[in-house]
Amino acid sequence: MFASEVEAGQLNRRVQQLRTAIDEANYLYYVLDAPTLPDAEYDRLLRELQEIESANPEQRTSDSPTQRVGAGPLKAFPEVEHVIPMLSLNNAFSEAEVAAFDRRVREGLERSRLASESADIEYAVEPKFDGLAVALHFRQGIFVQGATRGDGINGEDVSANLRTIRAIPMRLACENPPDWLEVRGEVLMLRRDFEHLNQAARERGEKTFVNPRNAAAGSLRQLDPRITAQRRLSFFAYGVGRIEGASLAETHAGVMDWLAEMRLPVSNERGLVRGVDGLMGYFRALGARRDTLPFDIDGAVYKVNRLDVQAMLGFVARAPRFAIAHKYPAQEEITQVESIDVQVGRTGALTPVARLKPVFVGGVTVTNATLHNEDEVRRKDVRIGDSVIVRRAGDVIPEVAGVLLDRRPMRDPLMPEFPAFSMPVVCPECGAPVVRLEGEAAARCSNGLSCPAQRKQALMHFASRRAMDIDGLGEKLIEQLLEQGLVRTPADLYRIDPTRLASLERMAEKSADNLLRAIEASRNRDLARFIFALGIRNVGEQTAKDLARHFGNLDAMMAADETALQQVSDVGPVVAKSMRAFFAEPHNNAVIEELRQAHAWKDGEAQPKSVGKLVGQIFVLTGTLPTLSRDQAKFMIESEGGKVAGSVSKKTDYVIAGAEPGSKIIKAQDLGITILDEVAFLDVLKQGGGQQ
Numbered sequence: 001m002f003a004s005e006v007e008a009g010q011l012n013r014r015v016q017q018l019r020t021a022i023d024e025a026n027y028l029y030y031v032l033d034a035p036t037l038p039d040a041e042y043d044r045l046l047r048e049l050q051e052i053e054s055a056n057p058e059q060r061t062s063d064s065p066t067q068r069v070g071a072g073p074l075k076a077f078p079e080v081e082h083v084i085p086m087l088s089l090n091n092a093f094s095e096a097e098v099a100a101f102d103r104r105v106r107e108g109l110e111r112s113r114l115a116s117e118s119a120d121i122e123y124a125v126e127p128k129f130d131g132l133a134v135a136l137h138f139r140q141g142i143f144v145q146g147a148t149r150g151d152g153i154n155g156e157d158v159s160a161n162l163r164t165i166r167a168i169p170m171r172l173a174c175e176n177p178p179d180w181l182e183v184r185g186e187v188l189m190l191r192r193d194f195e196h197l198n199q200a201a202r203e204r205g206e207k208t209f210v211n212p213r214n215a216a217a218g219s220l221r222q223l224d225p226r227i228t229a230q231r232r233l234s235f236f237a238y239g240v241g242r243i244e245g246a247s248l249a250e251t252h253a254g255v256m257d258w259l260a261e262m263r264l265p266v267s268n269e270r271g272l273v274r275g276v277d278g279l280m281g282y283f284r285a286l287g288a289r290r291d292t293l294p295f296d297i298d299g300a301v302y303k304v305n306r307l308d309v310q311a312m313l314g315f316v317a318r319a320p321r322f323a324i325a326h327k328y329p330a331q332e333e334i335t336q337v338e339s340i341d342v343q344v345g346r347t348g349a350l351t352p353v354a355r356l357k358p359v360f361v362g363g364v365t366v367t368n369a370t371l372h373n374e375d376e377v378r379r380k381d382v383r384i385g386d387s388v389i390v391r392r393a394g395d396v397i398p399e400v401a402g403v404l405l406d407r408r409p410m411r412d413p414l415m416p417e418f419p420a421f422s423m424p425v426v427c428p429e430c431g432a433p434v435v436r437l438e439g440e441a442a443a444r445c446s447n448g449l450s451c452p453a454q455r456k457q458a459l460m461h462f463a464s465r466r467a468m469d470i471d472g473l474g475e476k477l478i479e480q481l482l483e484q485g486l487v488r489t490p491a492d493l494y495r496i497d498p499t500r501l502a503s504l505e506r507m508a509e510k511s512a513d514n515l516l517r518a519i520e521a522s523r524n525r526d527l528a529r530f531i532f533a534l535g536i537r538n539v540g541e542q543t544a545k546d547l548a549r550h551f552g553n554l555d556a557m558m559a560a561d562e563t564a565l566q567q568v569s570d571v572g573p574v575v576a577k578s579m580r581a582f583f584a585e586p587h588n589n590a591v592i593e594e595l596r597q598a599h600a601w602k603d604g605e606a607q608p609k610s611v612g613k614l615v616g617q618i619f620v621l622t623g624t625l626p627t628l629s630r631d632q633a634k635f636m637i638e639s640e641g642g643k644v645a646g647s648v649s650k651k652t653d654y655v656i657a658g659a660e661p662g663s664k665i666i667k668a669q670d671l672g673i674t675i676l677d678e679v680a681f682l683d684v685l686k687q688g689g690g691q692q
């Protein structure tokens with residue numbers, strides 16, 4: 001053999017090695033959501049491959065991972081015809097409609113005697129992904145083309161954009177791939193990627209996307225694939241179109257398993273059930289998990305599992321008889337803005353709130369939606385009278401996702417149109433000047449606890465369940481206490497006059513007694529609760545716990561300067577600054593003194609454990625570990641003197657990641673922090689950490 005042939009052979013092998021490693025990393029990260037390769041390593045492999053390919057262009061093939069980055073912009077998307085039309089699904093909105101669907105299926109079968117009369121039909125069930133449908137074509141296992149659904153007959157060739165989606169394999173993992181395989185599925189954007197995208201847009205002062213589906217559609221239909229490459233899109237397969245040179249499994253579930261084997265992403269949420277009861281059980285179970293799924297869904301899809309039965313049932317008009325989409329209540333609706341009010345929060349932050357014409361969305365009637373802050377209202381240009389999209393997903397507070405500008409009412413040309421929103425210059429509650437500090441999103445009332453709105457919110461926070469937990473002391477009662485001058489500060493609660501309390505309107509003697517008892521019971525709360533109850537800006541429950549554990553007593557914490565405060569895990573410069581600002585306020589110190597006299601809290605002595613193998617090491621947990629529960633892992637770390645923080649920062653030493661980790665893992669990778677799985681964690685526990 002010639003030397004050059006040997007070299008070419010080596011080069012070839014290296015190229016294959018690199019591609020396999022990169023494809024594997026993409027699969028683990030984007031399909032299984034279980035990343036293993038650090039970002040830096042991934043980048044190194046990709047760079048090496050790019051270098052080899054540019055020095056040896058004959059090595060470059062269309063399925064190479066280097067071809068995902070995005071080529072130059074197109075003028076327009078070429079049109080492509082779907083050889084097998086992409087149809088849509090009929091919808092069901094109630095159990096009765098689901099039962100009717102199942103009845104039609106059974107009747108169809110009885111007529112053809114394909115099923116035994118008594119048995120319940122077996123259905124493959126899966127989420128109805130809220131994205132956009134695409135068809136992906138693989139010739140001999142290599143991705144060659146992909147198109148949007150379009151009108152079902154003709155779509156747009158968005159191949160270059162689909163290549164940038166790392167969850168889509170450019171080569172199927174299959175020894176004997178079919179000559180031709182058309183995979184159908186949904187392109188979508190995961191909620192966390194959508195949040196990142198909108199956050200970045202907000203920081204640049206640009207328009208945000210209304211929802212993940214619009215973001216996905218907007219990104220996939222970009223003429224410049226380099227833009228698509230920067231957006232993180234995902235994909236889930238849900239079926240097969242054209243297939244040549246291979247035969248399919250006998251069931252839909254079998255087909256999905258086959259696609260998964262070839263490393264195409266299919267949802268883990270899929271299942272098999274029988275009869276209407278099975279369908280409804282799945283619908284309810286999926287519905288209960290809807291808000292915690294990593295992506296938006298708008299229903300469940302039920303498909304007769306056996307493909308021969310599907311073929312027999314066939315289609316009616318533009319939809320199959322063998323499948324149906326069972327929809328959940330909408331999480332978005334359109335309504336009108338009646339006015340825009342400004343609310344004053346606990347720390348004086350002014351929040352614009354849209355008062356809406358009542359609308360049923362996300363399972364409740366919504367009349368208010370937050371507009372977050374001044375910049376957000378401006379960016380969205382929400383005005384009184386506008387038609388807006390209101391979104392309420394899960395327990396999240398309803399928000400105005402966007403304005404339908406083309407529905408803005410045409411006004412009498414002689415009348416001024418509703419002006420763009422601007423923040424009031426004085427606090428709507430107390431009339432004090434409003435200030436907005438540089439770098440802050442929120443405008444604030446400058447009056448501190450002299451502002452009645454802030455005082456009320458501060459008291460509500462102080463009494464709340466996770467703070468001092470004063471049972472029965474809610475908003476209405478606090479308003480009364482403030483109005484009647486019985487209470488001005490939290491310290492006043494502990495010296496409330498029982499006779500005056502009992503004489504409050506609507507206050508029965510028994511409730512007065514109950515309240516007094518609840519206040520009494522709240523004395524001597526542990527330090528962490530007390531610190532949280534003070535309502536210091538940026539000091540949440542976890543930070544309060546960390547502070548209490550670190551300092552052990554309030555005086556030590558109050559004496560600490562910004563540097564000393566930042567010794568505490570999770571405390572950075574921002575938190576340290578707001579703590580110092582809080583304790584620099586004479587009024588706050590006076591109230592704390594009074595609370596001390598009232599024995600509102602008791603100091604602890606729990607200093608950070610200074611023995612153990614993990615002293616000084618900070619861990620962050622994310623995802624589900626195979627055998628340990630989160631509390632067990634936490635306990636093990638803390639018993640060795642280590643700390644568990646809630647979020648990843650530069651101070652984090654290790655991130656322990658299990659299945660379905662959150663965005664913490666991305667942050668950890670960005671910061672180059674060591675990521676451990678359970679086995680590696682147990683190893684660190686045995687050896688002691690101290691890598692840095």
Ligand code: IVH
Pocket residue numbers: 086087088089090126127128129130131132133149186238239301319320325
């Ligand atoms: S099957 C013959 N399965 O819903 C139609 N569609 O209304 C086959 N969709 O255009 C479609 N999740 O974009 C199917 N698990 C799923 C789906 C799904 C979302 C979308 C798809 C389709 C639309 C039909």
